[in-house]
Amino acid sequence: MKSLERKKAVWGFIFVLPAIVFFIIFNFYPMGYAFWISFHKKNLISLRPPKFVGFSNYIYLLQSSSFWNSVKATAIFALGTFVPIVIFSLIFAVLISTRKRFQKFLEMAYYSPAVLSSVVAATIWFLMFQPYGLANQFLNFLFNTNNIDYKWLSSEKMLVLATIIVYFWKYVGYYTIIFIAGIASIPKSVHEAAIIDGAGKWQDFLYITLPLLKPTTLLVSIMSMIQTLRTFSTQYFFVQSGAPIKPIEVITLNIYNTAIRDMRVGRASAMSIILLVIIMFFTYIQFKISRTEEISY
């Protein structure tokens, strides 16, 4: 019997081994490498070995206006995107959950943009944001104005808003589905108890649904924020198609440009490490929250 247990242990390890090797080569090693090279000067294509430069990549970044511009662009994008996403997906989910008919249809309609690839999403909106495109037409119709051009892709502020809209459109349905699952996981008996105690629908929502949704809300908030910090596609597409880069050069885009266009691998890696630390911090909070806020019925 002992030997059987032992044999099983060996097999278990064999099954997990490919994964261990994979994560070491393609996750931990690159992470360590990024950390190491961030203290070096290295040109992307030069064969010369990296030269140790201490903290100078970090010092350079902290003094560089391009880096702070990216921090600002990323922060504005993240805040401007994840806050509306959380609010709207919560509202959509609560309302969709009250529907007795067509619930599935609504879920699918709201989720459908998440199925498209981000480049396709950016392409569609790129055409709609043209001076004679649908976005201007819609706003002119809404405010009953005549052919006002909102300069979606040329004015700096509107360009930021444009990238936010593309992202919001693509992902709001995704988070709506997560909230719907959260709402569905609240047992019916809790609602029934509240109704028996004389609570109206509104009170049931305010004092039962909403508090019990707190873990889901926190989770969606942090998850969507981390995702928005990683945004790349829309910004890259818009810049490639001729939009000004400055207002939308988010950190990921800056890392890419610094490494590939400027060929400064050390500097790009220092920026990567800063991004890594920021995202790890939020992920850690997310882990903590999902642990402490768990509700058992």
Add this chain to the structure above:
Amino acid sequence: MLKRTLTITADLIVWIFLIGFAIIILSPLVFMFAASIMPSEDILKVPFPWITSDFHWQNYWKALKGNDGKFLYLRTIFNSFIVASLTSLGTIFLSSLAGYGLAKFKFKGRMFVLMMILSTMMIPFEAIMIPLYLIVTKMGMQDTYAGLIVPLLLNAFGIFMMRQYLITFPEELLDAARIDGASEFGIYWKIILPNSLPAITTLAILTFRAQWDNLIWPLLIVQTPKKKTIPLFIIQFASEKYTDEGALMAAAAIASVPMLILFIKLSRYFLAGAELFAARKD
């Protein structure tokens, strides 16, 4: 009576709100398909003619042909299919294998391995992509399918999902197979794999879509036009001077149709994927 009228009115308002937003959310999709069969003058016309009177089906032909007439898009679509399918197959195999190992076997350091794998969830791809690119280049996988596929073969979420799915699998079934003399790998192959189809399907769809959508990694890895994937082609097509807007929308529509068909056919797996992602606790 008044209360009932109020309820009905509130109900109606909710319907109008939900359907209104559904229309807004769906309209860019409708725009894409409508514009994909329009002459380019119509696409930027005020007001936008949702249904064109002049069907330009040749837009699709133009998209496939490309501006240089080399039918690069066809090749690109093929590349995306290959990369996304192979990644999905590999992910299914390796994630279920590791998930099974972590769920059903006791070995020294199992918790450590699990924590190690889970901790990679904290590493955003964008933060390690540059060193990863250097490593993959050094391995000689630059500008190859392998370079696009191998570094994305596994992720912590897939393994975790498989582990959670398999952890409740009845132990007696496995032991019965062992007594019958089945090998450990045989048990995985003949019992575990066929019995985890729902989880595997969800994982396959998530992976396929992620690769179909991936921009940043192919951008780093691919050098020659023939190796491009769909997102890279569309970006280039959009930035070319002579690209017709209708053809651009046709290219976008072609890229979207396979995913939309999958979504309509297998919507519950897509939606389950989103829900599972939210449930990743423990």
